[in-house]
Amino acid sequence: MRLKSFISIILIIAVVFSFSACGGDKNNEATNSTDAASTSSTIAESLEFNKPAEYLTLGKSVTLEVKGASGEVKFETADMSVLSVSGNSVTVTPKTTEMITVKAISGAKTATATVKAFENKNEEIDSKSELIKYHGRTETLSNGRTMLYNTANGFEVSFYGKVLIAEMAVYRGFGEICIIIDGDIQNAKTVNLKTEAPGGKLVVAKYNEPEFHTIKILKTKEEALEILDLKGLKVNGGGFAPVATKYDLKIEAFGDSITCGYGNMRDEGAEDNKELQNGLYTYAAITARELNAEYGAVCRSGIGLYTHRSTFKRVMKDAVDYVSTESESKWQTDDAPDVVIINLGTNDSWTGKDNGQYKKYDRDDFKAEYIRFIEKIGEKYGKDTLIVCCSGMMETAIKNPIAEAVSEMSGKGYNVKEANFSKALKGHPTKAYHERYAKKLTEDIKTWLGK
Numbered sequence: 001m002r003l004k005s006f007i008s009i010i011l012i013i014a015v016v017f018s019f020s021a022c023g024g025d026k027n028n029e030a031t032n033s034t035d036a037a038s039t040s041s042t043i044a045e046s047l048e049f050n051k052p053a054e055y056l057t058l059g060k061s062v063t064l065e066v067k068g069a070s071g072e073v074k075f076e077t078a079d080m081s082v083l084s085v086s087g088n089s090v091t092v093t094p095k096t097t098e099m100i101t102v103k104a105i106s107g108a109k110t111a112t113a114t115v116k117a118f119e120n121k122n123e124e125i126d127s128k129s130e131l132i133k134y135h136g137r138t139e140t141l142s143n144g145r146t147m148l149y150n151t152a153n154g155f156e157v158s159f160y161g162k163v164l165i166a167e168m169a170v171y172r173g174f175g176e177i178c179i180i181i182d183g184d185i186q187n188a189k190t191v192n193l194k195t196e197a198p199g200g201k202l203v204v205a206k207y208n209e210p211e212f213h214t215i216k217i218l219k220t221k222e223e224a225l226e227i228l229d230l231k232g233l234k235v236n237g238g239g240f241a242p243v244a245t246k247y248d249l250k251i252e253a254f255g256d257s258i259t260c261g262y263g264n265m266r267d268e269g270a271e272d273n274k275e276l277q278n279g280l281y282t283y284a285a286i287t288a289r290e291l292n293a294e295y296g297a298v299c300r301s302g303i304g305l306y307t308h309r310s311t312f313k314r315v316m317k318d319a320v321d322y323v324s325t326e327s328e329s330k331w332q333t334d335d336a337p338d339v340v341i342i343n344l345g346t347n348d349s350w351t352g353k354d355n356g357q358y359k360k361y362d363r364d365d366f367k368a369e370y371i372r373f374i375e376k377i378g379e380k381y382g383k384d385t386l387i388v389c390c391s392g393m394m395e396t397a398i399k400n401p402i403a404e405a406v407s408e409m410s411g412k413g414y415n416v417k418e419a420n421f422s423k424a425l426k427g428h429p430t431k432a433y434h435e436r437y438a439k440k441l442t443e444d445i446k447t448w449l450g451k
Contacts, residue, residue, distance in 0.1 A: 078101070371409060
């Protein structure tokens with residue numbers, strides 16, 4: 001969504017201090033509130049409101065104008081006393097904070113707009129509030145703090161007000177987040193909570209006058225490098241509203257360092273560096289944005305499907321049942337993804353000897369475990385869930401056993417597909433490689449979903 005004014009943009013930049021860009025990307029975030037309202041509220045093709053969704057302070061008024069009318073325009077709402085009509089315009093003066101739906105009628109054409117008023121006060125919500133939409137797997141502890149473990153983990157909130165404050169803490173590691181305002185990822189900002197949130201309170205946005213915005217805050221690094229938590233949110237001079245963003249799909253990815261974005265932000269040809277990672281610019285995360293999909297990932301550098309060279313407490317065949325690779329909480333959800341991406345096997349294939357905890361890689365064992373993993377995904381989310389099995393980004397030895405597993409499970413009625421990619425020339429894929437992978441994966445998923 002475009003910010004309401006150039007002044008607002010300047011204010012946001014001022015508020016976020018020395019925040020740096022999250023990485024830059026030509027892709028748009030999910031449909032924002034204005035665009036969503038514009039699409040859904042205009043029923044007739046040629047009749048529409050100039051402001052399909054408007055927010056204001058209680059006691060004030062807003063004037064809406066209807067465009068595309070052919071003749072007289074009539075207006076309807078539940079309480080007509082809040083409307084004042086003048087030709088093709090209607091002024092709405094809310095008496096309460098209840099949402100007002102205004103319907104315009106011109107001949108056989110209709111259009112609707114919504115108006116929501118907020119009291120001029122401060123409102124606080126805790127991390128368990130239904131007004132917060134979480135992205136990826138999370139858990140709320142007994143102390144009321146919601147833990148953000150995984151790559152690209154975070155939350156989204158819509159609000160009307162002058163100031164938005166997030167009470168967040170760095171449980172471990174870097175404390176790096178990305179702030180996306182109204183879906184504008186091109187101008188998203190990277191913030192370090194350790195330096196920019198003294199006392200655990202981050203001023204996310206600040207305006208001279210109350211404005212309505214939807215803000216998304218996401219982790220940029222994997223669980224091994226940072227774990228964050230959210231206690232609550234506060235808005236000054238207004239209040240919170242249900243999240244305005246509308247998504248078309250939900251995608252969940254299971255992977256290793258590639259899916260974490262290990263080294264993806266380094267220069268082409270430079271040596272790998274685990275700290276130069278941003279999980280928002282991986283093949284899976286970019287694909288999710290291109291498909292206007294919610295995105296969550298369970299991934300960890302070095303992890304394998306059933307074996308690996310290190311001594312992590314879990315391999316992915318076990319971690320899939322938990323909130324994260326480290327959390328002790330089992331994961332349960334009624335909101336199954338539409339698409340599951342699997343990018344595992346690189347670390348399995350590099351495990352050349354027993355390490356005391358896990359056995360060395362064996363092709364037939366890997367294939368059997370891969371089949372069991374697909375079965376487990378089917379048990380959790382349904383056999384109709386599109387399962388995309390990726391290979392080739394760093395290792396080609398696993399391509400054939402994955403292809404055989406896909407063929408076998410497809411024959412058993414699972415909606416499983418294979419996606420092969422070119423190998424990165426040096427080490428982990430850089431952002432440029434991830435973008436190329438995402439372009440192919442996006443088109444493949446569109447084809448498989450019939451879009």
